[in-house]
Every structure is written in structure tokens, then in C-alpha cells.
Amino acid sequence: MIKAKKKYGQNFLIDKGVINKIIEAINPKNLDQILEIGPGLGALTSQILNKVDHIDVVEIDPDMIKILQEKLPPSKITIFPLNILEMSNDAIGKYDKVIGNLPYYISSEILLKMIKTINNQKDLHFMLQKEVAERISSSTHSKSYGRLSVMLQYFFDIELLFDIKPESFSPPPKVTSSLVRLIPKINHENTVKNIDSFEKLLKLSFSQKRKTIKNNLKPILNDSELNMLAINPQDRAEMLSLSDFVRIENYIFDKIILD
Numbered sequence: 001m002i003k004a005k006k007k008y009g010q011n012f013l014i015d016k017g018v019i020n021k022i023i024e025a026i027n028p029k030n031l032d033q034i035l036e037i038g039p040g041l042g043a044l045t046s047q048i049l050n051k052v053d054h055i056d057v058v059e060i061d062p063d064m065i066k067i068l069q070e071k072l073p074p075s076k077i078t079i080f081p082l083n084i085l086e087m088s089n090d091a092i093g094k095y096d097k098v099i100g101n102l103p104y105y106i107s108s109e110i111l112l113k114m115i116k117t118i119n120n121q122k123d124l125h126f127m128l129q130k131e132v133a134e135r136i137s138s139s140t141h142s143k144s145y146g147r148l149s150v151m152l153q154y155f156f157d158i159e160l161l162f163d164i165k166p167e168s169f170s171p172p173p174k175v176t177s178s179l180v181r182l183i184p185k186i187n188h189e190n191t192v193k194n195i196d197s198f199e200k201l202l203k204l205s206f207s208q209k210r211k212t213i214k215n216n217l218k219p220i221l222n223d224s225e226l227n228m229l230a231i232n233p234q235d236r237a238e239m240l241s242l243s244d245f246v247r248i249e250n251y252i253f254d255k256i257i258l259d
């Protein structure tokens, strides 16, 4: 009997119906180069291998690696015994599809890392805590709209596919989960000038959610500059759209106010 390790966020999928639904959503094709993050006992991995000849996986837990090696023929699986956060961005960028029932303790960090890897990927499918899934797909005026929403929506079209109940896992997590699809945007309607300054701007804008944008951005912009950018200084950050933030970033980058 395998004991799930809390420190690695291990909740194994056991519901065959749910597993099939996830595989259907991922829609693996034989020539796809697929990377799975956190294969665990291989619930998704072995089903994907019914559709493709080979899969690459990255798994941190040596016990899981041993089980995968016993369960699946080495010709079909390449295992990187690594922390996903330490895998090189270039290496991740070569895959067509990235998938995973993510370890929830680092799901936001993994999502933010994915931004830096965008290259060949056609799509990414991740299982997340429902709360995080809602946060990254939410739009302005919603309670969950924040820094992570704007940052990820700049890079990806995000689709919330369906929810998965705790009972579909062993052990059951404390929260409901959701499957999301991320498709890298090829053409950005409006382009940021520098991604680091965009990141800093979002951090500052959402630093105190109850404060107005005027107050949060006081160190870098005054009222008349906000008005000139068609931003109401009395609005809160959650009322500003992605294109509002891109417009502000373009302006401040030109002023080279953010270092």
C-alpha cells in the first residue's frame, strides 16, 4: 500500500470516469511531444500511453519514480527525476503539450514558470484547486481577479473545463479541483514593452486591494497621468482590464520610472 506524501501534494486520481474525461480534454495525438508534471502512480500517464508511443515526465519523489519504472516499459517513458521548478525553461518549451494534476502547494509557481517557457506549446492542461482555476480565468470586477489573473491572461487564453470532486482522489484533497486549458496567445492585441516592468506594475497595483489605483500607484504615477491614460484614479485595481494595465506599462516603461 502506497502512503501519499503530504509534503509533495500527493492526491492520486482513482476515478476512471474522471481520468477518461481528462484524457479526452487533453486529446493526445500520436506525434505530440508531451510533458507530464507529477505523474505520481501514473493514473494519467498510462492512459495517455494508449494514445501515444512515448511520454516524458518530471517527478520529484523517488518512490513514485521506482513504481513508474516497474509499471511502464522504459521505451515508452522518459523520467526526469527533478523538481519541475528547477527544470530549464528551454527544455519545457520544446514540448507540444504540457499536462499535469499539479501538486497544489506550488501550483501558482508552476503556472508563473510556464509563462517563461512558451515556445512550441500548442496547449497546456492542468488540474488545480478550483479557487486557483477561478482566479486565473476570472475577469474584471470579480472577487478573485488579481495579479495572477492579469499576468496569465496576458500570455494565455484560459478555459475552465470542469470541476472534479475530492472523492475522485485518494486521499481526497480538502478542496474541489478544476481542469483548465491554457493556450499560448500568438498575437497580443497590445504588447507590453518589458515583462519585468509589467510584473512590478501588477504587484504595485494589487498591493492593497481595497485602495484606489491612484493610491497604490502613487510612487510612480500622478492623477493627471492616470487621467491621460483614460484610467479613473478612483477605481480599484480589480476594475482595470488587461489592456488598461498594458497601456499603463507602456507609458511607465517609456518614462523608465520602474527600475
Ligand code: SAM
Pocket: 008, 009, 010, 011, 012, 013, 014, 037, 038, 039, 040, 041, 042, 043, 044, 058, 059, 060, 061, 064, 082, 083, 084, 085, 100, 101, 102, 103, 104, 106
Ligand atoms: N498525476 C498523478 C495523479 O493524477 O494521480 C499524481 C498527482 S499528485 C496531485 C502530484 C504529483 O506531483 C505527485 O506525484 C508528486 O510527487 C509530484 N510532485 C510534487 N512536487 C513536485 C515537484 N516540485 N516537481 C515535480 N513533481 C512534483
